[in-house]
Amino acid sequence: xxxxxxxxxxxxxxxxxxxxxxxxxxxxxxxxxxxxxxxxxxxxxxxxxxxxxxxxxxxxxxxxxxxxxxxxxxxxxxxxxxxxxxxxxxxxxxxxxxxxxxxxxxxxxxxxxxxxxxxxxxxxxxxxxxxxxxxxxxxxxxxxxxxxxxxxxxxxxxxxxxxxxxxxxxxxxxxxxxxxxxxxxxxxxxxxxxxxxxxxxxxxxxxxxxxxxxxxxxxxxxxxxxxxxxxxxxxxxxxxxxxxxxxxxxxxxxxxxxxxxxxxxxxxxxxxxxxxxxxxxxxxxxxxxxxxxxxxxxxxxxxxxxxxxxxxxxxxxxxxxxxxxxxxxxxxxxxxxxxxxxxxxxxxxxxxxxxx
Numbered sequence: 001x002x003x004x005x006x007x008x009x010x011x012x013x014x015x016x017x018x019x020x021x022x023x024x025x026x027x028x029x030x031x032x033x034x035x036x037x038x039x040x041x042x043x044x045x046x047x048x049x050x051x052x053x054x055x056x057x058x059x060x061x062x063x064x065x066x067x068x069x070x071x072x073x074x075x076x077x078x079x080x081x082x083x084x085x086x087x088x089x090x091x092x093x094x095x096x097x098x099x100x101x102x103x104x105x106x107x108x109x110x111x112x113x114x115x116x117x118x119x120x121x122x123x124x125x126x127x128x129x130x131x132x133x134x135x136x137x138x139x140x141x142x143x144x145x146x147x148x149x150x151x152x153x154x155x156x157x158x159x160x161x162x163x164x165x166x167x168x169x170x171x172x173x174x175x176x177x178x179x180x181x182x183x184x185x186x187x188x189x190x191x192x193x194x195x196x197x198x199x200x201x202x203x204x205x206x207x208x209x210x211x212x213x214x215x216x217x218x219x220x221x222x223x224x225x226x227x228x229x230x231x232x233x234x235x236x237x238x239x240x241x242x243x244x245x246x247x248x249x250x251x252x253x254x255x256x257x258x259x260x261x262x263x264x265x266x267x268x269x270x271x272x273x274x275x276x277x278x279x280x281x282x283x284x285x286x287x288x289x290x291x292x293x294x295x296x297x298x299x300x301x302x303x304x305x306x307x308x309x310x311x312x313x314x315x316x317x318x319x320x321x322x323x324x325x326x327x328x329x330x331x332x333x334x335x336x337x338x339x340x341x342x343x344x345x346x347x348x349x350x351x352x353x354x355x356x
Contacts, residue, residue: 010226012219020219027215029208031147033106035200040098042193045186048094052186059087143210151203155196162192256303258290258327264346265304266321269313273297274321275304276331278343285330286339291322310346314338 012020020026045052063084166188221229255275259265262275263286271294278286292300304311317338325331331339 007222008220008225010221010223012216012221013226013229015229016219016221025215027208027212028107029204029211031151031200031204031207033103035197035204036106037099037102038193038197038200040102041095042190042197044094044098045190045193051094052091055087055091059091147203147207151200154199158195158199159192162195163188166191252296252299255290255292255296255300259300259303259309260307262289262304262309264342265300265309265311266318266342267297267301267311267313268315268318271297272318272322273300273304274318274325275300276339276342278339283330285336286343287330288321288325288327290327291325293322310349312342312345314342317342 166184259275262277263279264276266274266276273292273296275289275291276286277283277289290300301311303309317335321331321335325335
């Protein structure tokens, strides 16, 4: 049955939300990762200025000394490249750790702990050129394009205005040493990164709200989808009704069998019926074989009359046994006296029948 997109007027059900999450379809903003990365990058850059200077200086000394002092060949190329990679790794290791930490933290903040491989599975629907064209000109794609252009323009503007503030000090760096020059560029980079991070955090907040709204909208369902989901979870109502009917019939059949094996039927008199069995030498105590309410109680009385099973009316005892004793259980001690009186009456009735 085809459904018009505009007919999706119902909010997503908890099952739809769970299934979407399992597939990795969650609302999150990629801009938040970038903004936090820029911010933490600026903080780390300021704190690790000396560390970066020392490792960068060691890297330059190693490369210059190795290049000028010896020739590279098959014998020493491996050692030289290994040392070179180690020096580069030492320089960029803190920033790599920051990137990993920010990536994990940002995702946990937005969607919580989630591990799924569903997005990695191949989906040939993505190769559909018509669907691809729709995605290119979709509302989300246009918003992403506008956001990227705006972000590029403002980042360029912030960089330009930030560099203007440092232009005059930059022209006066001709006579300073390498260490102060390096510190100056670290300070420039840190300042620009903080300004860009502040802007991107604002943009990320807008993007996050938009993504949540779009995600919620995409998961909306039609009334037909909700009905189908309910059928899948609970089963078809017709089949469920038929199953319940069969269960009631089986329960009634078991009850009737228990009534036939009972010694006496204790009633309310109209709403409750309790089938009780006591056979000397077999039962240590009277046993409740079955109990019924309303329609079932009526059927139990009809069968008891047909099978000539004694029916004794005792309203308090019938109500108490119905709510306190389950079928197959022995009568509680506190009910022994009342049950004994009823059984004595039944045995007297049976003796009179035999005497006739």
